[in-house]
Amino acid sequence: xxxxxxxxxxDTAEAIRLGAEPQAKYLGGGTNLVDLLRERLERPTALVxxxxxxxxxxxxxxxxxxxxxxxxxTAVAEHQAVRLRYPVLSRAILAGASAQIRNxxxxxxxxxxxxxxxxxxxxxxxxxNKRAPGQGCDAIDGLxxxxxxxxxxxxxxxxxxxxxxxxxxxxxxxVHLRSARGERTLPLTDLHRxxxxxxxxxxxxxxxxxxTAVELPPLPLAAxxxxxxxxxxxxxxxxxxxxxxxxxxxxxxxxxxxxxxxGVAPKPWRxxxxxxxxxxxxxxxxxxxxxxxIEVADARPLGHNAFKVxxxxxxxxxxxxxxTGEHS
Amino acid sequence: xxxxxNGLKAQxxxxxRVSLLDLLREHLNLPGTKKGCDQGACGACTVLLDGGERILxxxxxxxxxxxxxxxxxxxxxxxxxxxPLQQAxxxxxxxxxxxxxxxxxxSAIGMAEELRRGVPSHVTEDLSAMRxxxxxxxxxxxxSGNLCRCGAYNGIVAAIxxxxxxxxx
Numbered sequence: 001x002x003x004x005x006x007x008x009x010x011d012t013a014e015a016i017r018l019g020a021e022p023q024a025k026y027l028g029g030g031t032n033l034v035d036l037l038r039e040r041l042e043r044p045t046a047l048v049x050x051x052x053x054x055x056x057x058x059x060x061x062x063x064x065x066x067x068x069x070x071x072x073x074t075a076v077a078e079h080q081a082v083r084l085r086y087p088v089l090s091r092a093i094l095a096g097a098s099a100q101i102r103n104x105x106x107x108x109x110x111x112x113x114x115x116x117x118x119x120x121x122x123x124x125x126x127x128x129n130k131r132a133p134g135q136g137c138d139a140i141d142g143l144x145x146x147x148x149x150x151x152x153x154x155x156x157x158x159x160x161x162x163x164x165x166x167x168x169x170x171x172x173x174x175v176h177l178r179s180a181r182g183e184r185t186l187p188l189t190d191l192h193r194x195x196x197x198x199x200x201x202x203x204x205x206x207x208x209x210x211x212t213a214v215e216l217p218p219l220p221l222a223a224x225x226x227x228x229x230x231x232x233x234x235x236x237x238x239x240x241x242x243x244x245x246x247x248x249x250x251x252x253x254x255x256x257x258x259x260x261x262x263g264v265a266p267k268p269w270r271x272x273x274x275x276x277x278x279x280x281x282x283x284x285x286x287x288x289x290x291x292x293x294i295e296v297a298d299a300r301p302l303g304h305n306a307f308k309v310x311x312x313x314x315x316x317x318x319x320x321x322x323x324t325g326e327h328s
Numbered sequence: 329x330x331x332x333x334n335g336l337k338a339q340x341x342x343x344x345r346v347s348l349l350d351l352l353r354e355h356l357n358l359p360g361t362k363k364g365c366d367q368g369a370c371g372a373c374t375v376l377l378d379g380g381e382r383i384l385x386x387x388x389x390x391x392x393x394x395x396x397x398x399x400x401x402x403x404x405x406x407x408x409x410x411x412p413l414q415q416a417x418x419x420x421x422x423x424x425x426x427x428x429x430x431x432x433x434x435s436a437i438g439m440a441e442e443l444r445r446g447v448p449s450h451v452t453e454d455l456s457a458m459r460x461x462x463x464x465x466x467x468x469x470x471x472s473g474n475l476c477r478c479g480a481y482n483g484i485v486a487a488i489x490x491x492x493x494x495x496x497x
Contacts, residue, residue, distance in 0.1 A: 005344065006389070006391050029387075031384070031387045034347070034386075034388065035387060038367070051392070074442075077447070077448065083456060084456055087455050091455070098473020098474075099435075099470055100435065100473050101384060103438075104384065104388065
């Protein structure tokens with residue numbers, strides 16, 4: 001690790017003030033950042049510990065939930081209202097990492113975790129545009145079984161590894177931000193950027209801007225939601241493909257649906273096209289497959305991950321069939 | 329700037345780069361906590377925070393835990409007597425080389441607390457259930473953050489299952 005100072009912010013205002021230093025980084029649980037420091041992929045001169053700021057889960061007047069950015073992943077997954085009203089979020093968090101890591105990791109840190117692409121980590125042996133802009137990408141023609149099939153570019157094909165964010169994308173969560181310029185909100189689906197020619201810029205956050213909370217909208221259909229993740233071992237592995245879904249069926253017809261994919265794109269992938277195609281259609285295996293095929297029609301698989309296209313289609317269909325069963 | 333380790337106050341290092349794992353092993357001469365991967369992939373460095381929450385000491389900067397209390401494997405024995413779970417690991421062949429064992433044992437103690445609290449897992453079918461049975465599937469899923477390269481998993485699961493079947497009565 002390169003040298004840095006450490007300060008624990010007493011309140012959000014102090015965090016923003018300390019975080020304004022050019023090479024400062026906010027520190028959550030550290031489960032990703034400490035590793036990146038050790039690998040020297042991050043070289044901040046100051047760490048601002050923000051874990052003591054907001055770690056409450058509050059019910060909003062509109063019936064939604066406001067989850068403080070410092071809330072531990074375990075605390076979100078075990079929260080009664082999340083389990084009952086947004087099961088997809090509990091399930092997604094519990095499908096990620098290990099219990100130890102979920103006990104440490106914060107909501108804000110989970111959102112801002114960086115790519116697990118091995119070429120990004122291979123500082124001495126590989127080219128990576130995310131690590132060294134303009135250098136090139138060795139993943140595109142390399143071992144890219146785990147890489148993206150949607151939303152990637154000629155500069156970067158890394159995926160976003162969060163499970164939690166896939167559920168948040170499906171739920172239409174809104175991220176609360178604060179900086180020296182004031183407060184604002186962004187839908188989670190607009191927070192991460194697609195790589196295009198600048199994969200080193202991963203989010204829409206301004207320098208020094210801090211995630212303070214994540215807000216879940218009141219969403220009755222989320223009570224019928226779930227998360228399914230396919231990975232190379234049964235537990236403690238990143239997704240090959242994952243699906244977060246919520247479904248409302250009325251009289252055999254899809255009245256409303258929320259769908260997002262993980263493991264396939266550089267950001268949590270809200271399946272807008274599939275949702276639009278499925279609304280108003282009969283809740284049948286055939287419609288589910290058709291809407292899934294529409295979502296992956298633009299997929300651009302790499303040398304080793306073409307299987308993800310059909311896997312995504314089957315997984316979407318299977319999860320929607322499971323949710324349809326809950327209604328009958 | 330201090331931290332409590334196994335009930336005793338210890339000074340935190342001046343350099344914030346020191347991990348909690350290196351504080352234990354290199355600064356405080358407590359080598360029971362093991363450095364396996366040093367990147368959060370193996371669980372060998374698992375310790376208990378504030379009496380029962382399992383965390384990975386390799387992904388923690390020691391300064392983050394100022395004022396908090398850490399229990400490592402050395403803190404589990406009671407006046408020289410083995411912790412009952414340590415005894416259970418011996419009786420059920422829960423290890424071969426032993427390198428992952430301190431992490432397995434700390435992790436299992438943290439896991440039991442999570443089960444008592446009703447924290448669901450990836451394999452919990454009913455998320456609304458507040459009482460979750462400690463089935464073999466639940467134990468295996470909940471312990472998946474602790475790898476054993478010798479493959480002593482059957483003994484590990486048996487030791488944990490038998491010990492906590494008695495402890496949760």
